[in-house]
Amino acid sequence: MTASVTQPPSSSASYWLVGVDVGGTTVSTVLLDELLRPHGELTVATDLSSPDATLLSIVAAIQQTLALDADPSRSLAAIGLGIPGQQDTLRGIVRIAVNLHWYDYPLVERLVARFGVPCVIDNDVRVATLGVYRFDNPAGEQDLAYISVGTGLATGVILEGRLLRGRHGLAGEFGHMIVDPNGPPCNCGARGCLETLVSATAVVRRARELLALGMPSSLRTLNPLTARGVYDAAAAGDLPAQQIVDAVGTELARSLRSVVLAYDVDSVVLGGGVTRAGERYLRPIVAEWLRQQESSALARAVLRPEILRIADPTRNLGAWGAAALAAEALHPTEG
Ligand SMILES: [Zn+2]
Structure with missing residues (x-):
């Protein structure tokens, strides 16, 4: 200054x-x-x-x-x-x-x-x-994680009412957590980072890969093919689109487990264009958490679906x- x-x-x-x-x-x-x-x-x-x-x-x-x-x-x-x-x-x-x-x-x-x-x-x-913490937080939670899903994926974390930044301003960069070492190449130079598997860009890439296999799908009529279009098609019953949405949700659910365990937050808030699909976006995430609960007391204690929500899309x-x-x-x- x-x-x-x-x-x-x-x-x-x-x-x-x-x-x-x-x-x-x-x-x-x-x-x-x-x-x-x-x-x-x-x-x-x-x-x-x-x-x-x-x-x-x-x-x-x-x-x-x-x-x-x-x-x-x-x-x-x-x-x-x-x-x-x-x-x-x-x-x-x-x-x-x-x-x-x-x-x-x-x-x-x-x-x-x-x-x-x-x-x-x-x-x-x-x-x-x-x-989110100041204006989209009806319960006044002091510990929350916000996941922004767009062309990439990034996370912000509030712990005890304070925004985490870290030594290099990189605290919460979960998008570059490697979840599949043999996965697609990432902009950061690594392979199989979370964002290469579940970002809006990843949804479109998955759709192109499925269509290239020759599966019949309403996605072929989309021009341009967008992640939002894939979610809309899934909600309308398109089977390949549902496969993609479910695979992305399952993958994201596993990484959100890491976020919850790393930070012990009250709430995980998801935002970004694709999350406006709302219940259809959350459904496969909740399903994976419930699957994990069946065999794990730890999962039953911490992976409670009620801590998941979509950020207010109107603000x-x-x-x-x-x-x-x-x-x-x-x-x-x-x-
Ligand atoms: Zn990366």
């Missing part, structure tokens, strides 16, 4: 927090007040034409977000951002964000120079985990979590 940062407001003041979820396709924002009440949300396309153009598109999105509510009694107090990839949260530098073409990019310094308020960044899935938990991160930057003892 630079000397141009204004003094943080006292906890009784009125102010704005802006949360930003930066993705390779879109930038989503939310405007919250000091009590974390929403005053507007926005989604714009990410400008990837150059690293600085990406920054300018984020600056513009933040300015448009502040214009969503003209309340003259409030001014901007802090900005939080969730960024894909590896972040140096202390120095405010985006270490590696492949999709954004940012490498050692001094994002916080640039934003502080523009807005003059504290700005904080963290990995997008960890930020979304904070969003942009990445942007909301980023606003919560901004709030923590202002008043660390409240986080």
Whole structure:
């Protein structure tokens, strides 16, 4: 941070927090007040034409977000951002964000120079985990894991009310846990990482492999073939699609067992596009846990289906979590 940062407001003041979820396709924002009440949300396309153009598109999105509510009694107090990839949260530098073409990019310094308020960044899935903890947590659980299933798979963990980061900001990177040493190659260079078997990308690859065997399936009519399409086809009774969905769920259930045993969480929350299939997504996971319960007292004690749930699909938990991160930057003892 630079000397141009204004003094943080006292906890009784009125102010704005802006949360930003930066993705390779879109930038989503939310405007919250000091009590974390929403005053507007926005989604714009990410400008990837150059690293600085990406920054300018984020600056513009933040300015448009502040214009969503003209309340003259409030001014901007802090900005939080969730960024894909590896972040140096202390120095405010985006270490590696492949999709954004940012490498050692001094994002916080640039934003502080523009807005003059504290700005904080963290990995997008960890930020979304904070969003789940603060805004999608009706039971007020202090120990939870959030699994984001998309083109890859990543996990965020809250333990005793604190977001785990780890020495290299890699805590909870379960997507690169090797579960099949002879499995498909992973972007990380290894083989058979969890995300090569159960991510949305993996669902599509499994579907292509089954179709190549000549099985009759409604999936042949899908153009493009998407993971969501596979889940819809499974729900409609397509047998190859059901095979894929069940195989993915079984595999994921085994790895979620490791998450539960590693962290002893109250709740495992699943989010991301494919999880919107809801009950059809959870069913094979629950089935595998119940199978494990039949022969294991340990499984009966810890793999209880009621601890599984799908994240609220109506709320942009990445942007909301980023606003919560901004709030923590202002008043660390409240986080
Ligand atoms: Zn990997």
